[in-house]
Amino acid sequence: MKRIKTWILAAMAIVLAVSLNSCDKSEEPITNVERYQQSVDNTVKTGKKHDKVILLVAFGSTWQRAFLAFDNTVAEYKKAFPDYDVFLSFSSAICINRAAAGEHAKDEGEAKAEVRHYYSPNFWLEAFGRVQYSEIIVQSLQVIPGEEYGRVINYMKDFANNSLGDLDDAYLKKVTLRLGLPLMADADKDVKALAKALDANYANYAKQGVVAFMGHGNPDSYDIYKANIRYTQLEEALQKINKNYYVGTVDMKDNFKTFVRDRMVKAGVSKGRVYCTPLMSISGDHAHNDMAGNDVAKTPFQPNEEGEVEDTSWKMYFKTMGYDCSNETQIMNGLLERENVRQLWMNHTKNAEKVDYYHSKNPE
Structure with a gap:
């Protein structure tokens, strides 16, 4: 009788162990x-x-x-x-x-x-x-x-x-x-269509000063489709409409905000109002910080080896360089907020x- 009880207890222990293991597996968190x-x-x-x-x-x-x-x-x-x-x-x-x-x-x-x-x-x-x-x-x-x-x-x-x-x-x-x-998939049709759509939204600003579009761009090592050229092509298309349009980026070599200003100065625009707006689908980190942020590096500015002034927003850069650029000239609309661009x-x-x-x- 004692032996039977021992077998029963052993069997119950096995069943319990199997049950617990099954529960453990079923309760394992999913990835x-x-x-x-x-x-x-x-x-x-x-x-x-x-x-x-x-x-x-x-x-x-x-x-x-x-x-x-x-x-x-x-x-x-x-x-x-x-x-x-x-x-x-x-x-x-x-x-x-x-x-x-x-x-x-x-x-x-x-x-x-x-x-x-x-x-x-x-x-x-x-x-x-x-x-x-x-x-x-x-x-x-x-x-x-x-x-x-x-x-x-x-x-x-x-x-x-x-x-x-x-x-x-x-x-x-x-x-x-x-x-x-x-x-801007197509270098001709798409670029011209976007330039026309942007002008419909920003023509009144361009009558009062420079409109500087801030795109993203890719560093050279990531420019896998050589698509950075679209920013240059867009600026060319926009300037055929109004010379006050400029297009720069946060990541494209030779097209940072410093290069935008160089082109402005070369065109005789060394002072006046500068409106900044994101050339991105939405108004996110780049628009709020890189473009309209309050960060400004110690002056006189010391550009890095690529010619960019780091730790300084577009707003503060143009303001420091003597332009009328302030919170009031930051146009925060992303491209998806523009019906004709969407x-x-x-x-x-x-x-x-x-x-x-x-x-x-x-x-x-």
């Missing part, structure tokens, strides 16, 4: 990647109303003004493309993580931002493949076809090649995949190119 995919899957499943979808891909931001610009852009896209579902993604992991952490949630006034959860394009494309949309348009919200645009293409190629290995290959063979080009992106969406990345990576 962030799995959690992100679940969140996007749920959003797509509950939001799916059509058989076709548009994915807008922006670099990203953590500022409330930018969030609202993105919200409005999605809303306007839904109006313009009523047969499509529309979602938005960030390509920048830094922006995704900082937006989720509420980088500006404790700021005061206009800068105070919500906590927002955005996800990178690979999660959205995977979710689209799981619900099997018949047509997917990926629209780049980049200004130039530079480094970030290259990442957009790679996301699409990974999707077409079934990078996770869990999508239906028959579906990938037949799904229509389209790519909407960046704002329409140029929409035109690219309407004319999105059909791409066959499935067959390009899966030869028959």
